Each structure stands twice: as structure tokens, then as C-alpha cells.
Amino acid sequence: MDGNEVWRHEIDPQKTMSDWGPAGSPIIHDGNVIMTYDNMENSWIAAFDGKTGDIVWRTERDEVSSWATPYVWENDIRTEIVTNGKNRIRSYDEAGKLLWEMDGRMSWACIATPLSNDNLVFVNSGYFMDKHRPVYAIKAGASGDITLGDDETSSEFVAWYQPLAGNYNTSPLIYQDLYYSILDRGTFECYNPATGELVFTQKKIAPSGRTTFTVSPWAYNGKIFCLSEQGETYVVEAGSEFNLLHQNSLDEMCMSSPAITEDSLIIRTISKLYRIKNK
Template sequence: MRHLTALLGICLAAQAQNWPHFRGPMAAGTADGTNPPMSWDVEKGKNVLWRTAIPGISVSSPVIWESTVYAVTSISSDSKSEFRAGLYGDTEPAKDTSPHTWKLYAVDLRSGGIKWQRTICEGVPKTKRHPKASHSSPSPAVDAKRVIVWFGSEGLYAYDHSGRQLWKKDLGVIDAGWFFDPDYQWGVASSPVLWKDRVFLQADQQKNSFIACFDAASGKELWRTGRDEIPSWGTPAVLEWDGKAQLVTNGTKAIRAYDPMTGKLIWSLKGNSEITCPTPVAGGGLIYVAAGYPPIQPIYAVKWSAAGDITLQGDATSNEHIAWSLKRGGSYQPTPLLYGGILYVCSNSGVLSAYDAKTGERLYQQRVAGKGGAFSASPIAADERIYLASEDGEVHIVKAGPKYETLASNPVGEVMMGTPAFAKGMLVIRTMKHLVAVGEPAPGSRPASGY
């Protein structure tokens, strides 16, 4: 498969900024100092550093460790396997029940060359998936020693950076789907998280939901805590503040925080959407959790000191544990972005709302680039710029701050479902068929060769 190679003036230091799991460190989605590009056009080749074809269907996000980008995919033996992007309300699973191949790719961050690829497993998927999902929706997680990938019912796997399998685990069938009719299977999407040589997995399903912790070196299960939960798709987050850590999970019946070392519940908060996807984020002593499906679409700003049942009573919007909250405004799929004291929430239809992170006062609400669109990827930010990747094939750049301003809209030419990753001077984007790196070459460097 031909890939772009380019002689670049960009210096990628050995200690490059890492993007170790979904949405980067602490799922924050921020990377100041990386100076990502402002403009590009993938179809015309402008400011494209490389573009590497990845077969199959995947809505996962790329992750980066030093000089390697990791990506997963699932390849159906049915070449007409259905995938439908866009805004629609169909609940029926995709009809493809043919054998699949699940793969992990390690791609060179500088050149886009494939360092290695591994077939992780093969077979008929054990559950169906939503037509807007994939059988490889969870993003990988990576640290200095290993890459972790999870494919739901197809298992949990660990590889070292040379592609050698370290261990694997079969966690059984993970049956996640529509709360309204359990026969409508949609597949999993919650990504594994690595923290202090531990792997955390949130498995919310029709029955027997749980959150678990595994030793990253051996795969040994260290603890498992059952959850009274219906299916959910958010990735958990290990959030750290003031020297302490909490493992925070979104969920319909309750938003919950656990001690990551023991799995013991720290606090729980009832009152949420019936389908939850966004990942919790934190900063300034507050933990932000949102969701965007009926019956309510809340945003909660929970104090770090929260403990026990912190559910709001009656019409209250705050209490001793919750700094502020809104019943409406939460996002369905994109995870909110906390940046520069402002909480940005992007709806599925591309309405970007900005809130004062301390008080919840809404600063603005605008359609991205004046037109909105379809958005599954979560907003990310670096160097006072917010990047929003749409399913419609554009990455919009909005100025960070209390007033809305579109800075650029850059065509990528393909559906984008996963959240891009920042690297030094680059943005690494997962499109439906490629991994693409865009960046502005340093003056004097040779332009990238054609596709």
C-alpha cells in the first residue's frame, strides 16, 4: 500500500508529547506547545505530511507513544459491510454477520510507514453493531511498555512495542445495545485506560455490568466492581488532582467515581441521560460530566471533595458536592473540552456552547462554522485553537475564548468519526479509510510527494 513520504524540516524529538489513550492524557484533549497546523487540504495534498491506508471499518481514535501512532480496525469479509455516518435515529443493528479480522497497526509518526501490523483475532463477531459503529470502536491505550486493545466480546489484548503479544483475556460476551429493546445490539465503544501499570475497563451492558482493573504486565485481574447499570459507551477517566486520583465513569443510572487502586466507590450521582457516551474531564478542582440523550441532557461540575450519594434534590442545581449543573446542554457523543477556564460542549449536530467552567454561565452558543454538521469526534485544543472534526469531512478550527470565532475549516475528504491526536507540529487524524498526518513543513523543506 503506497503511503506518502516527505523530507521534513520538522524535528521530532525522542521525547515527543504522547497521546496515550482516547483524547490524550486524562482525556483532557489539550496539548499546548505542539503548535498544530492552521490550514491544510488533504484532497489537494496541501500540508499533508503523510497518508496511510487502513482497511476495514473503525470509529476508534489514534493514540501516540513517542514516534509511533497506534490504530485498530476490524475488516469484514463482506465488502459491502454497512456503515452509515450522519444524523439519523435508526436503532436497527447493521446486518453484517460475516467473519471479520481484527488488526492493530503501528505506524511511524514521522513518515506514515507501517512499522508492523498484527492480526489480533478472526471470526464472526459475537454481537451485532450499530450501523454507525464498528467492531473495533474502543481506541487503544499505550504506555512505555505496551499497547492495550479491547474489542469487547472479542477480548482484551496486550502487545509490546515490537508487536509481540504479551497476554490476552476473554471477558465473555459484552452485550451492549439499545436500552429499549435488548435484541438491538450496538457493540461496545468504551476504551481501555492505562494508569500506573494498570488497565481499567468499563463494561456496561444489558446484564452484569462491571468496571475492572487488570495488571498491565500480566493481565491478571486485580479487582472488579459490579455496576447496577444499563449499556453505556463512555470511556472512564483516571483523573488526578492535588496528589489524588479518582476513576470516574459516566452512566445512566448514576455517574460514579471509584478509587482506582481498590475499585471502592467514592461517590455517585443520579440523574442522567438514558444513553451516555462522553468521558468525564477535570480541572481546577472540578470534575465535569455530561450526556446528551433524553430525558435530560445534563452537565455536572462535581467538586473533587465529593463523597457518598451526591444526587441533587428537587430543583437544586448545586449542593455541597456539586458546584453547578444544568439539566440541558450536555452532548450526546462528543466529550466536553475544558480549556482556559471555559467548558466547551459540542452537540452531535455541531452546535458549540461555551460555559464559564467555574460558574456554568453560558458564554455563547453557535453553530460551528455557521453551519454545524454531524459530529461524533470530541473537540480538542492546543495553543488557543479548538479543533472540531466533523463526520462531513472537515476539521473546523475555532478560536478559544469567550467569544465565538471560526479561524479555519480544512477539508479532509473523508468521514471522520474518531477524535484526532496532537503531536509536535502535527495533527494525526483517523478517517474511515486512512491515518493522515497534517502539519506545516518548516521553510526550506521538500514538499510531500503525491499520493
């Protein structure tokens, strides 16, 4: 823990959409560093040994530029690595073998990280100008191609599907058995994660003015926190009715989701780094 470099792995750069580069974060699982590199030429997912940087496994992906972080889903049946992507939603086992996939007819920008609750994993995308902005709730134990038919909203392995509930930049949140979503233009929504039924929708989170969101929401002590690009944190009461409790300002742009430690919240704005904790 001296801050010295232990290893590095050079990645050959590939062409990406609009030269935006990749943006999915690496994750750590069982001693390995797992990451995707979705691009326009040679996409892949790989696991690197956390101590040495050696490649443990690498699996090619028939994928175009996508920007979502992979998600380790530990359900009652097995552990899966679930990835969001423009061409396909996919899941892999811990050795990189494909378990299942589906054509979700995703929005052109797949950015949101998957998340899970009660043996369901939720995958979504939702560029605000697209007519199809889907959310899928997928059951544990799926295999093969689980793509829904044109008129289907559920199947053996898809618990439910919402065609217009997807996120653009932010990732959704499940807290106290409710699925919350802050959309990029400042509307706050809530769904039942077991059924996909709408609890409430299109609640404008800011009392006035233009408010946009890139930061994903987080929750603590019965409250949902939504930090806008303008540096305003909106505190919403968790529950089946929308109730804005507080508004706090950091007075400058913020586009990075916070990091949460055991007792602290780390927030980075355009020029400052904050550590917030209870006294």
C-alpha cells in the same frame, strides 16, 4: 515493541442495548489497564496488570449499557476513577472501592468521557431528542450518595448543574479556563467552568449545509478544532466570543477522535490515516 502479543484476557460477551456492544476505551494508570464493561446483564469495572493481564481488582456495577470511557481524576485530595453511566455517575478509588455516586437522571445514551479542571470533574450526557441533557460539575472529596434534590442546582459536593448542556457523542473540552462543547448537530457552546454560567450558546459552526459531529474537539495555540462527520475541520478562535477562523476539508467521512502525540496529530478517516505536524 516488536508487535507480538504479550497477553490477552477473554471477556464473556453480555447482551447490550440494540446489540451495539460496549464502546468505552481502556485507559492506563499506574501500570494497570482499567476498563468498564456496561451491559444489560452483568456490568463491571476492572483493572488488569499491564504486564501480565492478570485481574488486579474487579467491582460489579448496577448499570445498563453505557459507552463512556472512565476518567482518572488526580485532584488535590486523592486520585479517583470517575465513570459516566445511565443509572449512576460513580467514582472509585485506585483499588476499585466506590467513593461516591449520584443519580444524574442522565440521557439514555451516556457516551461523553468525564473531564476535570481546578478540583472539579464534569460529567454529562445529552441525546439530542431527550428533554433532560445534564452537565454536572462535582467537587473533589465527595462521599456517599450526592444526588441533587428535585429543585437543587448545587449542593455541598455539586458545584453547579446545567439541565440542557450535555453532549450526545462528543466529549467537551476545557481550554484556557473556558468549557467548550460542539453538539452533534453542529452548534458550538461555551460556559464558565467554575460557575456554569453561559458565555455564548447555539453558534452554528458551519456557514451553510448539514454538518454533524461525532469527533470530540481539541485545542492548540489559541484555537479550537472541530472535525465533522463530513470531514470538514472548523477552526475557532479560543475566547469568550465566537469567531470562526478557518475551514479545511479531508473530503471523506470521519467519526474517530484524533490521537495527539508530542509533536503530531493522528487523524483517521474512513479510508486514510493522516499524521500532521509542524515543520
